[in-house]
Amino acid sequence: MENIKVTVITVCYNAYNTIENTITSIINQDYRNIEFIVIDGNSKDKTIDIVQKYKNRINKIISEPDKGIYDAMNKGIALATGDYCIFMNSGDSFFDYKSVSSAVPFLTENSDIVSGIATLENQIWYPAKESELSLSFFVTKSLNHQATFIKTTLLKKIGYDSSLKIVADSIFFFKILILGNGSYKAIPVNIAKCEDSGMSGDREASYKELQMAIKTLLPQRMSKDVDFIHYYCNPAVIKIGNLLHKCKWLKKIWHFYKRHQKVR
Structure with a gap:
């Protein structure tokens, strides 16, 4: 199964306090066929010193100015040679040393995007079911970037829109899964x-x-x-809407109003 090559890309800038934990979570994976790329944005602190400390375990290191996080990610994509890429930026880490090896059996099924479970400080972010992926999903939510494996060929073909500052990863997923009808799999694996x-x-x-x-x-x-999805597709509004929908007397008033409206 280790014929599947996974490229892990780490983007960092002035991340002296967090970069080492990220690096060790990657190099300590028990899956061997990993390509590890670090893109540093010409940090002014000692970030690059920490990166160089592990240079024998990192396949490619770039430290130079960039135009933002997505520009840096695109640099990593250009260097990637794996079948799939996953981004583990400074401050984030793999869930445990088996995260990649546990995900790889699902990568053999050749889905364009494979998303697992992410643990945040205050919540657990489960991957969306395939049936949930829609316009309304991506207007209000997204997939967790750090817990998602993406086919390298798609990243190289489309890349991230570096003119965006915050949501280029969400827009990439939207392009692939909604506009491009790409294949997707949610997996029950703790990734990040x-x-x-x-x-x-x-x-x-x-x-x-x-x-x-x-x-x-x-x-x-x-x-x-x-606009409609943004304003009305939230749990509170949906709950109130469902209650009103079940209200029989309100329905009668609405139907009476509709019957007496002039047809344009």
Whole structure:
């Protein structure tokens, strides 16, 4: 089974306090066919000193200025030679030393995107079921990037939109799974431990960028659909809506109103 090569890409910048934990979680995996690439954004602290400490266990190291996290990820993708890539950026780590070896049997089924379980500081992020993947899913949620294996050929073909600051990974998934009808598998494997903080933790900014990016990929006539999903597809509104839908007297009033409306 080790004929499947997995490329792990780590992007870091001024991450002296967290990079070593990330590196050790990768080099201590019991799966042997791993390519490990580190892309450092020309850190000003001692991050690169920690990286160089493990240079014999890292296949490729780049330390140079970049245009942001997704530009750095694209640099890693350009160097990748594995069948699948997974991103484990500084501050994140594999769940345990068997995370990759436990996922590889599912990679043999050749799905475009394979997503597992991520553990955050305050929650467990389970992968979406295939039946859940829709426009509304990606307007309101996403897959956990650190717990997801992606076919390298797709990453090289499409890459991440480096003009985006927060949600380029979500937009990549949207392009592959919704617009491209790519294949997907959710797996019951603990893959990653992730930080809750970071750029993607700014929920308001994240939603705003996500909506705008999705709208640019869809016909203009669907812009209102994206707005509707954003405003009304949340647990509180759905619960209230379901209660109102079951209210018989409210239905009668609505039907009476509709019957007496003028047809345009």
